[in-house]
Amino acid sequence: MIWLASFPRSGNTFFRNVLYEVYGIASSTFHRESNYPLEENYFTYPVVKTHLLPGELSPDSPGIKKVYLVRDGRDALVSLAHHRKDIIEPGTDFRINLLEAILAMEGSFFGGWAENVRQWIEVADVVIRFEDLIEDPIGEVEKLRAVMDLPEPNPDKLPSFQKLKFGKPKYGSGQHFLDDQTQMEELAQKNFRRGKAGGWRDEMPPEYESLFWELHGGVMESLGYERGAGTLPVAKGKQPYRILVEGSKVQDAAMDGVKRYNEELLFSLLAFQKKQPEKWQIDVLSHRDILSLPDFLEILLERRKKQPEVLADTADPSGLMPYERGLLFFKSGVKTLMPTPVYRLASGAYRALPFRKALRWVRQRKHYNELRQHLSKVRNEYQLIHVPLPQNYYYVRQIDRPFVFTIHDLTHRLFPEFHTKDNIELAEKGMQFIIEHKVQAITVSEATRRDLLKEYPAISPKQAHTIYEAANRDSFLAGNREPGVMERIRGKYQMPDKPYLLCLSTLEPRKNLKNTIDAFLQLMEKPANREYYLAVCGRKGWKVGELLDAQHPYAGHIVFTGYVDDEDLPVLYANARAMCYVAHYEGFGLPPLEAMQCGTPVLYGNNSAMPEVVGDGGLAACSSDIGDMAAKMEAILHDEGLRQQLSENALNRARRFSWLKTAFETLHLYEKTIRHENSDHSRPH
Numbered sequence: 001m002i003w004l005a006s007f008p009r010s011g012n013t014f015f016r017n018v019l020y021e022v023y024g025i026a027s028s029t030f031h032r033e034s035n036y037p038l039e040e041n042y043f044t045y046p047v048v049k050t051h052l053l054p055g056e057l058s059p060d061s062p063g064i065k066k067v068y069l070v071r072d073g074r075d076a077l078v079s080l081a082h083h084r085k086d087i088i089e090p091g092t093d094f095r096i097n098l099l100e101a102i103l104a105m106e107g108s109f110f111g112g113w114a115e116n117v118r119q120w121i122e123v124a125d126v127v128i129r130f131e132d133l134i135e136d137p138i139g140e141v142e143k144l145r146a147v148m149d150l151p152e153p154n155p156d157k158l159p160s161f162q163k164l165k166f167g168k169p170k171y172g173s174g175q176h177f178l179d180d181q182t183q184m185e186e187l188a189q190k191n192f193r194r195g196k197a198g199g200w201r202d203e204m205p206p207e208y209e210s211l212f213w214e215l216h217g218g219v220m221e222s223l224g225y226e227r228g229a230g231t232l233p234v235a236k237g238k239q240p241y242r243i244l245v246e247g248s249k250v251q252d253a254a255m256d257g258v259k260r261y262n263e264e265l266l267f268s269l270l271a272f273q274k275k276q277p278e279k280w281q282i283d284v285l286s287h288r289d290i291l292s293l294p295d296f297l298e299i300l301l302e303r304r305k306k307q308p309e310v311l312a313d314t315a316d317p318s319g320l321m322p323y324e325r326g327l328l329f330f331k332s333g334v335k336t337l338m339p340t341p342v343y344r345l346a347s348g349a350y351r352a353l354p355f356r357k358a359l360r361w362v363r364q365r366k367h368y369n370e371l372r373q374h375l376s377k378v379r380n381e382y383q384l385i386h387v388p389l390p391q392n393y394y395y396v397r398q399i400d401r402p403f404v405f406t407i408h409d410l411t412h413r414l415f416p417e418f419h420t421k422d423n424i425e426l427a428e429k430g431m432q433f434i435i436e437h438k439v440q441a442i443t444v445s446e447a448t449r450r451d452l453l454k455e456y457p458a459i460s461p462k463q464a465h466t467i468y469e470a471a472n473r474d475s476f477l478a479g480n481r482e483p484g485v486m487e488r489i490r491g492k493y494q495m496p497d498k499p500y501l502l503c504l505s506t507l508e509p510r511k512n513l514k515n516t517i518d519a520f521l522q523l524m525e526k527p528a529n530r531e532y533y534l535a536v537c538g539r540k541g542w543k544v545g546e547l548l549d550a551q552h553p554y555a556g557h558i559v560f561t562g563y564v565d566d567e568d569l570p571v572l573y574a575n576a577r578a579m580c581y582v583a584h585y586e587g588f589g590l591p592p593l594e595a596m597q598c599g600t601p602v603l604y605g606n607n608s609a610m611p612e613v614v615g616d617g618g619l620a621a622c623s624s625d626i627g628d629m630a631a632k633m634e635a636i637l638h639d640e641g642l643r644q645q646l647s648e649n650a651l652n653r654a655r656r657f658s659w660l661k662t663a664f665e666t667l668h669l670y671e672k673t674i675r676h677e678n679s680d681h682s683r684p685h
Helices: 012-023 073-088 094-103 113-124 130-135 135-146 163-168 181-191 206-222 257-276 293-306 322-337 340-352 355-381 390-395 419-437 446-455 483-493 514-522 566-575 590-597 611-619 626-638 641-656 659-682
Strands: 002-006 028-031 046-052 065-072 126-129 241-246 280-286 289-292 384-387 402-406 440-442 463-466 502-503 533-537 560-561 578-581 601-606 618-621
Touching: 002 012, 012 028, 012 046, 012 130, 012 135, 012 626, 028 659, 065 113, 065 130, 073 113, 073 206, 094 206, 094 257, 094 659, 126 130, 126 135, 130 135, 130 659, 135 611, 206 659, 241 659, 257 293, 257 355, 257 590, 257 659, 280 293, 289 293, 293 578, 384 390, 384 659, 390 402, 390 419, 402 419, 402 659, 440 446, 440 659, 446 463, 483 560, 483 566, 502 514, 502 566, 502 590, 502 626, 514 533, 514 560, 514 626, 578 590, 578 626, 590 601, 590 611, 590 641, 601 626, 611 618, 611 641, 618 626, 618 641, 626 641
Parallel strands: 002 046, 002 065, 028 046, 065 126, 241 280, 241 384, 384 402, 402 440, 440 463, 502 533, 502 578, 533 560, 578 601, 601 618
Antiparallel strands: 280 289
């Protein structure tokens, strides 16, 4: 036998069909996949196809001859991204697949294109280029005579790509594991795409090719391939870009959307930094300290292990200054000792007087004074500062560096009734900082971008860049439905063993929980609906009031779980009949997307960014129409066909979002901002 190796989508299947049709030589395949069978006697065939690296083969005898097919890596990866979208993981996003294939994290994708090629070129007895193969198939196959006996070819039987695509090829149609003829024809049409060299130019964006060349360009050049005209030059021999990310939000104990964004972005940025240490050096401004990105995330992971559960109505004291912790415990003691009516009056007076503003001023001055020791380092060493929340502008307001800010929503402007006066003032100061310093702004949805440009005309459209958030695919899975796991969750959060709808958010007015609860209570008026309950999950925010009359006849159908630990969320999402998230406004809407990633449909508000994110993964309802909300709840609960379709749609739509893509586009913005800043400084004034 001989090994016929290649990186996927490099012409191996076409080569095997030419061998079979023209020379009458059958072949088998060796792989370690679980989704289709491996022939028990594969090693008895004269030719065995594989995509594995040389050290992963069995048998691994050095005496076995090796033939390697190599293709322009850009064409191979573009084809592979389509292959995953069409066959391996139907419904996934082409560009996300392409990005993941270019990065080949942790040795995935058969080691990555460059590593696969490098290892095989070193040991191959014969190397065949795909571009030559499609020009002269028989001439290239004839090169096998150097390693095996070949019969005389029959040129009349030479198959074309079109014939293989729309015919019944021996290989590439699933004949060995499919029985249905229609399925075989469909698989062949997807497997044999174009058979063209240079097709990547139509589908690989310039920034993706730039990344590809930075990671794989050395091997490409050694094989004689040339880079595209539109790619950015590789900065060889230069210092890496130095980025400082303001990370105080990550210090919060309780999880919310902004903290989730910060954490996931930092972990994904680290993935790129590991791949490109010569290009990126990212540090984190953590309250009083500047830490390297790996060190910061290591501390974060350790804190996750040790951190106790956060009570629904208790602020977390970690990371606070001594006087703040003292005030927190004093407030807790007063609340315990005072009669409730008296406490409400006292807390109202406290909020009305300027105590909070004074304390915030003290805290800001304290942080700034502690940061002063780092200011010269920041000014001299960092080329850009990223602030993931406008309210945190004051941490960096004295630093003269290019900035990128992330804007999650404009609710302080559009819905001031949903915010405290302090938060409105702080958010507005952050926005004015963006305007005054002509900051590049990331908006997490097109809806937020439209709001930004409408509310702040001084901000140029060229300053606003939509970069979507995502749901972590490793954490939020559709398979979290094991009975034993859900039984533990029910016991932990005192949930009944019945089907449920899920609400998840900080309990605050903007989330529209009052209308959601009223809609569910309306649903309960019909006896057929009383087998269900509503699980309301989340810590208390502000201005909550009475969401539910405890004396209501159906109050027992609503369970308030309080704050839910992060590790339990995927199970709650996956086991819910649907998620109810009919907010009045969302800048993006991470919880709905996380639920969708678990295969759970969403009832969402038909406003702001939610249609943009959820789309056909759920049902839209008017956030002010309780009857509409109740009707949509009933449809999802009782129409199983509809729910299954929405569930499938939800999972497919969630696959269009990726934190790696978020990080990549963020890095691209960093680079453009720095390059623009440098070019401005280099111009004569």
